[in-house]
Amino acid sequence: MPRISYVNGRFIRHSQAAVHIEDRGYQFADAVYEVIAIVRGRLIDDELHFERLERSLREIGIEMLFSRAIFRIKIAELLRLNRLTNGSLYLQVSRGVAPRNHKIPGPMTPAVVMTVRPLREIPAEVVEQGVPVITVPDIRWKRADIKTVGLLPNVLAKEEAVQRNVYEAWQMTPDGLVTEGTSTNAWIVKDGVLITHPAASAILNGVTRLALLKIAAELDIGLDERAFSVAEAYAADEAFLSSTSAFVVPIIKIDDRQIGSGVPGPVSTALLERYKEHLWSRNA
Numbered sequence: 001m002p003r004i005s006y007v008n009g010r011f012i013r014h015s016q017a018a019v020h021i022e023d024r025g026y027q028f029a030d031a032v033y034e035v036i037a038i039v040r041g042r043l044i045d046d047e048l049h050f051e052r053l054e055r056s057l058r059e060i061g062i063e064m065l066f067s068r069a070i071f072r073i074k075i076a077e078l079l080r081l082n083r084l085t086n087g088s089l090y091l092q093v094s095r096g097v098a099p100r101n102h103k104i105p106g107p108m109t110p111a112v113v114m115t116v117r118p119l120r121e122i123p124a125e126v127v128e129q130g131v132p133v134i135t136v137p138d139i140r141w142k143r144a145d146i147k148t149v150g151l152l153p154n155v156l157a158k159e160e161a162v163q164r165n166v167y168e169a170w171q172m173t174p175d176g177l178v179t180e181g182t183s184t185n186a187w188i189v190k191d192g193v194l195i196t197h198p199a200a201s202a203i204l205n206g207v208t209r210l211a212l213l214k215i216a217a218e219l220d221i222g223l224d225e226r227a228f229s230v231a232e233a234y235a236a237d238e239a240f241l242s243s244t245s246a247f248v249v250p251i252i253k254i255d256d257r258q259i260g261s262g263v264p265g266p267v268s269t270a271l272l273e274r275y276k277e278h279l280w281s282r283n284a
């Protein structure tokens with residue numbers, strides 16, 4: 001069965017799926033995207049993803065081409081054509097195609113592409129043991145809250161993590177405050193209190209982050225939504241990262257310093273367990 005993707009109204013073989021070379025997403029990163037988890041054929045937290053997509057589009061002045069209802073119909077068809085039940089959906093909307101010019105050439109027809117792929121679960125032993133991360137300077141633009149495809153700083157920071165044999169790179173400001181990972185949000189736990197950067201222009205407000213904030217409240221875990229320093233992270237009892245693709249992954253080392261007792265802690269583990277229930281429950 002060939003893999004099928006969606007390009008501007010058409011469902012076509014993935015190997016033939018292409019956009020125009022003057023797509024502004026390709027030339028200027030003038031595009032936004034979402035990645036949505038699919039579990040048992042259901043889109044997880046899709047309302048939150050659509051809300052964020054609409055916000056990203058609004059912030060850069062791209063007009064939404066279709067409603068959430070239309071998106072849902074097209075996504076259902078894409079899942080059916082690929083016979084996909086567990087995996088993820090990548091959805092990208094660019095401003096569209098026009099002769100290359102920085103100036104936005106008036107109202108345009110946005111280009112919409114969607115691809116799906118099967119679940120790539122992180123091996124259970126990796127999550128059980130926890131992972132190391134490094135810190136790197138955050139060299140991104142000042143609107144990390146908009147989910148644009150302009151991800152080069154994230155790509156290079158992730159590559160540095162890969163070269164140094166760690167799972168993720170936590171980005172930090174010149175004053176040593178941790179913003180977030182390259183494709184994940186960053187969390188620490190100190191004295192039973194969860195600490196994570198507030199939703200602001202310096203971070204992407206992760207949908208997993210929002211789900212975890214809700215779960216933390218349900219579990220009566222104290223929360224301090226504020227930027228924390230790298231020094232605080234080194235001294236934390238626990239640390240972990242979160243995203244649609246990684247779910248919750250405990251961190252046991254930051255810059256080669258052991259975090260807490262060097263094994264995943266109780267708060268991270270409790271959040272992960274409840275998050276998994278959220279994924280597999282019927283009303284996510």
Ligand SMILES: Cc1ncc(COP(=O)(O)O)c(C=O)c1O
Pocket residue numbers: 035154180181182183184185203204205206207208209242243244245
């Ligand atoms: C920079 C960044 N931060 C955080 C996240 C996590 O967001 P979500 O939980 O919505 O996947 C992502 C996901 O791609 C990201 O790219």
